[in-house]
Amino acid sequence: MCVTKAVTISIDAMGGDDAPQIVIDGIAYFIKHEGYKHKLRILLHGDEAVLSNLLASKKAVRDISEIHHTDSEIAMDMKPSQALRRGKGTSLWNTVTSVKSGEADLGLSAGNTGALMAISMLQLKRKNGVQRPALVAAWPTPKGQSVVLDVGANVESDETQLTEFAVLGDAFYRAIYNKESPTIGLLNVGTEDLKGNAVIKAAHERLNESAIDLNYIGYVEGYDISMGGADVIVTDGFTGNIALKTAEGTAKLIGTFFTDALKGNMWSKFTTLLNSVALRKLRKRIDPRRVNGAVFLGLNGLIVKSHGGTDHIGFANAINMAVGLAESPFEKEIERKLAELHSEDDNIGFIA
Amino acid sequence: MCVTKAVTISIDAMGGDDAPQIVIDGIAYFIKHEGYKHKLRILLHGDEAVLSNLLASKKAVRDISEIHHTDSEIAMDMKPSQALRRGKGTSLWNTVTSVKSGEADLGLSAGNTGALMAISMLQLKRKNGVQRPALVAAWPTPKGQSVVLDVGANVESDETQLTEFAVLGDAFYRAIYNKESPTIGLLNVGTEDLKGNAVIKAAHERLNESAIDLNYIGYVEGYDISMGGADVIVTDGFTGNIALKTAEGTAKLIGTFFTDALKGNMWSKFTTLLNSVALRKLRKRIDPRRVNGAVFLGLNGLIVKSHGGTDHIGFANAINMAVGLAESPFEKEIERKLAELHSEDDNIGFIA
Numbered sequence: 001m002c003v004t005k006a007v008t009i010s011i012d013a014m015g016g017d018d019a020p021q022i023v024i025d026g027i028a029y030f031i032k033h034e035g036y037k038h039k040l041r042i043l044l045h046g047d048e049a050v051l052s053n054l055l056a057s058k059k060a061v062r063d064i065s066e067i068h069h070t071d072s073e074i075a076m077d078m079k080p081s082q083a084l085r086r087g088k089g090t091s092l093w094n095t096v097t098s099v100k101s102g103e104a105d106l107g108l109s110a111g112n113t114g115a116l117m118a119i120s121m122l123q124l125k126r127k128n129g130v131q132r133p134a135l136v137a138a139w140p141t142p143k144g145q146s147v148v149l150d151v152g153a154n155v156e157s158d159e160t161q162l163t164e165f166a167v168l169g170d171a172f173y174r175a176i177y178n179k180e181s182p183t184i185g186l187l188n189v190g191t192e193d194l195k196g197n198a199v200i201k202a203a204h205e206r207l208n209e210s211a212i213d214l215n216y217i218g219y220v221e222g223y224d225i226s227m228g229g230a231d232v233i234v235t236d237g238f239t240g241n242i243a244l245k246t247a248e249g250t251a252k253l254i255g256t257f258f259t260d261a262l263k264g265n266m267w268s269k270f271t272t273l274l275n276s277v278a279l280r281k282l283r284k285r286i287d288p289r290r291v292n293g294a295v296f297l298g299l300n301g302l303i304v305k306s307h308g309g310t311d312h313i314g315f316a317n318a319i320n321m322a323v324g325l326a327e328s329p330f331e332k333e334i335e336r337k338l339a340e341l342h343s344e345d346d347n348i349g350f351i352a
Numbered sequence: 353m354c355v356t357k358a359v360t361i362s363i364d365a366m367g368g369d370d371a372p373q374i375v376i377d378g379i380a381y382f383i384k385h386e387g388y389k390h391k392l393r394i395l396l397h398g399d400e401a402v403l404s405n406l407l408a409s410k411k412a413v414r415d416i417s418e419i420h421h422t423d424s425e426i427a428m429d430m431k432p433s434q435a436l437r438r439g440k441g442t443s444l445w446n447t448v449t450s451v452k453s454g455e456a457d458l459g460l461s462a463g464n465t466g467a468l469m470a471i472s473m474l475q476l477k478r479k480n481g482v483q484r485p486a487l488v489a490a491w492p493t494p495k496g497q498s499v500v501l502d503v504g505a506n507v508e509s510d511e512t513q514l515t516e517f518a519v520l521g522d523a524f525y526r527a528i529y530n531k532e533s534p535t536i537g538l539l540n541v542g543t544e545d546l547k548g549n550a551v552i553k554a555a556h557e558r559l560n561e562s563a564i565d566l567n568y569i570g571y572v573e574g575y576d577i578s579m580g581g582a583d584v585i586v587t588d589g590f591t592g593n594i595a596l597k598t599a600e601g602t603a604k605l606i607g608t609f610f611t612d613a614l615k616g617n618m619w620s621k622f623t624t625l626l627n628s629v630a631l632r633k634l635r636k637r638i639d640p641r642r643v644n645g646a647v648f649l650g651l652n653g654l655i656v657k658s659h660g661g662t663d664h665i666g667f668a669n670a671i672n673m674a675v676g677l678a679e680s681p682f683e684k685e686i687e688r689k690l691a692e693l694h695s696e697d698d699n700i701g702f703i704a
Contacts, residue, residue: 140605141605142605142608142609152541155541155547155548155549156549187594189504189507189589189590189593189594195507196507196590197507197508197590221594221597222593222594222595222596222597222598222599222600222601223597223598223600223601223604224601225598225601225602226598226601226602226604226605227601227604227605235594237541238541238548238549238591239590239591239594241541241574242539242541242573242574242587242591242594242595243574243594243595243598244574245573245574245575246574246575246577246578246595246598246599246602247574247598247599247601247602248574248575249574249575249576249577249578249579249599250577250578250598250599250602250603250606251602251606252575252578252579253492253493253494253578253579254602254603254606256494257494257637260637285609285612
């Protein structure tokens with residue numbers, strides 16, 4: 001709860017469906033609710049005139065922000081390859097550049113995901129000992145939260161990459177949730193040893209045999225993502241992306257059914273009103289804004305991706321995740337563990 | 353609604369966590385609620401003494417059932433390879449044999465999934481023009497139901513297999529839900545043409561170019577399974593299994609949150625009581641028993657798998673699905689479409 005080290009966040013003020021309004025409102029919301037715990041400085045990349053105007057009535061945001069003007073931005077539907085060629089000087093590009101230069105501890109954007117990944121890869125480069133960066137996302141469980149990675153940075157992964165994801169996820173979980181030895185599970189179609197494809201079996205064997213300090217508990221199933229079967233769920237980016245979006249769709253479906261059920265008749269409308277405290281509590285627990293913020297792990301510098309369609313509360317949650325990460329010894333931690341992992345590779349003939 | 357052709361179902365009375373009790377109770381439940389619509393005959397494979405005892409008080413079940421005695425059964429945790437070697441003469445094995453011999457129109461078991469698939473493959477053999485059979489399962493959406501296949505018969509699938517799954521799923525959807533031209537989507541990590549791995553892109557191209565009568569709408573995402581983005585969702589067995597179990601886990605999670613929220617205080621307990629009609633309606637819509645029954649498609653004979661842990665209501669729903677399928681022209685339909693599909697293969701050089 002005490003104020004920790006000063007953190008500078010580089011923010012793409014123009015990224016997201018309702019930017020820059022939700023970005024500025026999100027920063028204000030974060031400062032109001034969480035600001036007293038942190039020493040925060042913000043670099044706002046975007047159109048100076050527009051941003052100054054929005055900041056006029058937000059003294060708390062203005063006091064800790066610096067506007068870095070740019071008049072171009074990347075469209076939400078631009079292809080990553082185009083973004084790489086034409087993205088220089090945009091708000092998204094410059095957000096990453098501030099991380100690269102060391103001016104900021106971390107970058108945050110609600111803009112185009114593919115463009116953000118491509119531009120981050122290009123500018124920040126992979127961390128030593130990381131074959132492939134991964135996107136990690138959080139999901140609520142009855143026990144707290146689980147994290148899943150990769151949720152879409154790659155479409156395929158081999159066993160070495162999956163093992164690296166376990167190391168990245170472990171460090172991430174400890175940094176964000178302050179849990180000493182998070183459980184790590186490998187997503188599979190069954191929990192028996194003989195199930196799954198060749199890549200998964202090889203990763204399973206590797207994680208079982210490794211002497212590095214990971215609390216690997218073996219295979220977990222889709223069910224475990226939501227039910228907390230493991231703190232960290234490791235999978236390839238294709239499967240992880242589909243699992244996460246399936247979970248989002250199911251939550252949305254049940255929300256729809258719920259609303260329908262309560263609309264049923266006057267009597268249920270009346271009693272729903274009476275019961276609104278309980279229902280508010282429920283809605284809060286399944287609110288997707290609470291878990292907004294996927295982190296791009298494995299680069300020389302941290303990049304957080306907010307959902308493009310989020311509102312100011314969701315954006316504030318993404319800032320919260322970013323700040324927590326920047327304040328933790330996360331980066332040093334993963335560098336140490338990756339080095340341990342790959343010294344094992346050398347001994348057993350893996351190519352890193 | 354009229355009584356249609358007579359259907360004979362071969363049932364593994366000993367398969368499932370709470371068999372044979374839930375099997376007999378499930379048949380009774382089905383007869384009570386749906387029986388008037390159908391002309392049903394049941395072959396019950398299992399221990400005669402135990403089953404006769406259970407049937408003593410169930411005249412409606414007894415009247416349409418024939419017990420086929422066997423005193424051995426396959427354990428829920430036996431490996432498929434063991435089941436193939438040692439399974440002969442068990443209730444599960446004999447359930448499939450009755451389908452093979454033509455005595456029954458269809459087989460149903462809540463027993464060991466891997467064993468059921470292996471024994472069905474061995475006895476019934478693949479249908480002409482099917483490289484790999486697939487398990488298809490249903491899922492509720494705001495619009496009705498979607499079906500997903502493959503949900504676990506295979507761990508990997510190539511583009512030809514995915515295309516076959518589209519044909520199988522289309523015929524299945526029309527048979528079960530009486531919808532003329534169900535929409536078919538291919539599960540991917542994004543809806544843009546450039547996303548996904550090579551197998552998915554090839555299947556997408558194939559489905560787009562095919563002249564056979566399929567309402568293919570292109571890529572869909574995990575979100576669409578629950579939100580009804582397509583009627584039939586085609587994917588490989590690894591991804592499908594994980595998506596389905598993720599959806600089940602999420603539904604369970606929200607159920608847990610829901611119960612917690614309503615337990616909050618005396619006031620919410622009281623108002624919940626008042627609101628119980630609406631809540632019952634909601635619970636019914638998200639009740640997993642309503643979608644119990646995965647069907648093993650692509651063999652010479654239909655096999656339905658009930659969830660092993662289901663109760664009598666879930667088992668009755670699996671019977672309902674089985675009967676609906678047996679009464680429809682499903683088998684003839686897929687044979688015709690598969691022939692069309694593979695005559696295209698010959699023309700464009702695919703190997704079937």
